Amino acid sequence: MTRALLPLRDGGADIAIANALTWQFRFDEALRVSARARMRAGERRLPILAAHAEQTIGRIELNRGRWQPALQALAAAVAQLADAPPQRRIEAEAAL
Numbered sequence: 001m002t003r004a005l006l007p008l009r010d011g012g013a014d015i016a017i018a019n020a021l022t023w024q025f026r027f028d029e030a031l032r033v034s035a036r037a038r039m040r041a042g043e044r045r046l047p048i049l050a051a052h053a054e055q056t057i058g059r060i061e062l063n064r065g066r067w068q069p070a071l072q073a074l075a076a077a078v079a080q081l082a083d084a085p086p087q088r089r090i091e092a093e094a095a096l
Contacts, residue, residue, distance in 0.1 A: 011037035011049050018056050022063055030060050048088055051080035055092055071096070 014037035021030035038053035058073030074096040081089045 011040040011044075011046070011053055014040065015049075015053055015056050018053075018060065022060050025063075027060055027064050031057060034060060047080060048084050051077045051084070051088070051092065054080060055095055059095060 014033050018030040018034040018037065021027075021033060034053050034056045037056070038050050041047075041050035041053055054073050055077035058070045058077060061067075061070035061073060064070075074092070078089070078092045078096055081092050
């Protein structure tokens with residue numbers, strides 16, 4: 001398998017699916033898929049992808065109107081990206 005496809009298998013595709021489910025207002029399913037993406041990224045030691053999955057969870061919670069879990073997830077994503085490239089950190093901070 002090429003390196004270009006690894007992020008998809010490691011949770012990247014799950015994040016895309018979770019975003020699509022969120023647009024369809026299928027929040028419970030989107031949260032399950034996002035949690036799976038976070039788990040896969042963590043297992044494969046991909047911290048930026050794990051933080052992106054956490055950020056996705058925060059955005060889903062925002063769409064549900066659940067402010068406290070949303071802010072917790074978004075803050076966790078920002079914290080996980082402390083050593084990430086600036087663009088990734090700025091994206092996470094903007095979501096917060």
